[in-house]
Amino acid sequence: MIRFDNVTKAYPDGTVAVDRLSLEAPTGKITVLVGPSGCGKTTSMRMVNRLIEPTSGTITLGGQPVSGTDATELRRKIGYVIQHAGLFPHKNVADNVMALPRLLGLGRREARTRALELLERVGLGPQFADRYPWQLSGGQQQRVGVARALAADPPYLLMDEPFSAVDPVVRAQLQEEFLRLQREIGKTIVLVTHDIDEALKLGDQVAVLREGGRLAQAAAPAELLARPADAFVAGFVGRDRGYRALGFAGTGDGVIPAAEPAVVLGATRAEAEAAALDGWILVTAPGGEPIGWAALDRLDGDRVTEQDLNLSATTARTDGTLRELLDAALSSPSGRGVLVDAEGHLAGTVSPTAVARAIEEAASVTAPAGAIAGSAVESAAGVTAGSVEPAAGSAAEAPAGSHL
Numbered sequence: 001m002i003r004f005d006n007v008t009k010a011y012p013d014g015t016v017a018v019d020r021l022s023l024e025a026p027t028g029k030i031t032v033l034v035g036p037s038g039c040g041k042t043t044s045m046r047m048v049n050r051l052i053e054p055t056s057g058t059i060t061l062g063g064q065p066v067s068g069t070d071a072t073e074l075r076r077k078i079g080y081v082i083q084h085a086g087l088f089p090h091k092n093v094a095d096n097v098m099a100l101p102r103l104l105g106l107g108r109r110e111a112r113t114r115a116l117e118l119l120e121r122v123g124l125g126p127q128f129a130d131r132y133p134w135q136l137s138g139g140q141q142q143r144v145g146v147a148r149a150l151a152a153d154p155p156y157l158l159m160d161e162p163f164s165a166v167d168p169v170v171r172a173q174l175q176e177e178f179l180r181l182q183r184e185i186g187k188t189i190v191l192v193t194h195d196i197d198e199a200l201k202l203g204d205q206v207a208v209l210r211e212g213g214r215l216a217q218a219a220a221p222a223e224l225l226a227r228p229a230d231a232f233v234a235g236f237v238g239r240d241r242g243y244r245a246l247g248f249a250g251t252g253d254g255v256i257p258a259a260e261p262a263v264v265l266g267a268t269r270a271e272a273e274a275a276a277l278d279g280w281i282l283v284t285a286p287g288g289e290p291i292g293w294a295a296l297d298r299l300d301g302d303r304v305t306e307q308d309l310n311l312s313a314t315t316a317r318t319d320g321t322l323r324e325l326l327d328a329a330l331s332s333p334s335g336r337g338v339l340v341d342a343e344g345h346l347a348g349t350v351s352p353t354a355v356a357r358a359i360e361e362a363a364s365v366t367a368p369a370g371a372i373a374g375s376a377v378e379s380a381a382g383v384t385a386g387s388v389e390p391a392a393g394s395a396a397e398a399p400a401g402s403h404l
């Protein structure tokens with residue numbers, strides 16, 4: 001565990017960057033520090049590995065005050081990932097990854113083997129080992145940065161805006177990979193971001209800081225969405241937080257999919273017309289995976305082809321979150337959200353009304369009469385005050401929904 005106890009940092013010019021911060025980052029979990037620019041996120045994090053010394057207060061790592069630990073010794077226990085990866089430009093990828101273990105005396109051949117293993121863990125094949133940083137994309141550089149931080153197998157990881165220098169698509173991919181990796185390695189992580197969506201997606205615990213370096217609230221994402229401590233947190237978390245909370249409000253297990261007829265791509269117009277419930281027919285791949293919807297009155301030829309497909313809808317897994325189910329239902333041109341099983345095969349469809357009913361039920365199971373929907377949703381997610389356990393079906397799980 002990393003613990004901040006009444007920690008303050010005032011710079012010589014009088015700026016109070018961090019003001020009496022008390023916070024625990026639990027072992028094996030991801031704690032995200034989030035807040036507007038200048039609220040003291042980076043300063044807080046850098047005090048952990050003693051790149052910055054606090055003015056007062058104590059930071060402990062596994063019960064040991066960092067101020068009493070030799071800085072070099074300390075940094076061996078703490079991997080550090082920064083924005084733009086911060087790779088050595090004159091070293092190739094393998095040497096970048098193994099710089100620290102080599103310094104600590106690891107032999108060249110062993111270092112190379114370990115570098116290749118680590119690169120594979122972060123999704124980079126052996127062909128990257130001999131490239132130089134300038135020969136990599138931004139996302140690949142970030143992956144090397146993560147591999148390097150893990151090289152000495154430290155129990156703690158500090159990550160400062162690790163995914164912010166890449167485009168949104170790569171970013172989402174890196175976030176998913178990072179969560180998958182963390183499920184394997186279970187490090188104690190403090191991650192800084194200014195992006196609340198990233199914080200809610202990655203954090204087991206999210207600590208919202210406000211200007212002046214004061215902690216506004218630290219809670220599990222579902223708790224933060226359901227019960228923001230004050231107007232600042234509510235504003236920072238965003239206006240659509242009721243909808244976002246559905247991502248933590250249990251799964252669609254209680255929603256029974258309705259049978260949906262479908263035809264395989266390449267079926268004849270007559271087959272599509274015979275099967276359809278209304279003006280829309282669902283089209284699948286030969287293996288049974290839904291691909292898209294076709295409007296019968298807009299079919300181009302005698303057969304259903306890819307050109308006929310409307311691809312605007314998302315699919316949700318039957319055990320996906322209520323948010324994913326609602327999104328599937330609302331994004332479907334036919335008004336029926338497509339559900340798939342764990343193998344990606346069509347399981348049926350669900351209407352927005354059916355999902356709304358499930359949302360109401362989730363809210364009423366545990367809520368006393370008259371309780372506000374927000375706290376009911378939170379109860380349904382099984383979140384207790386102060387808990388940092390991810391709720392079932394939370395962002396820490398593999399993504400259950402995908403694009404149709």
Ligand SMILES: Nc1ncnc2c1ncn2[C@@H]1O[C@H](COP(=O)(O)OP(=O)(O)OP(=O)(O)O)[C@@H](O)[C@H]1O
Pocket residue numbers: 011012013015016017035036037038039040041042043044194
């Ligand atoms: N060396 C310094 N001297 C004086 N003030 C500083 C120094 N370093 C940081 N600050 C100030 O401390 C405050 C907190 O800075 P910090 O970098 O921790 O914020 P941040 O939340 O990480 O911001 P950002 O999201 O913009 O990176 C800011 O007001 C900043 O200007």
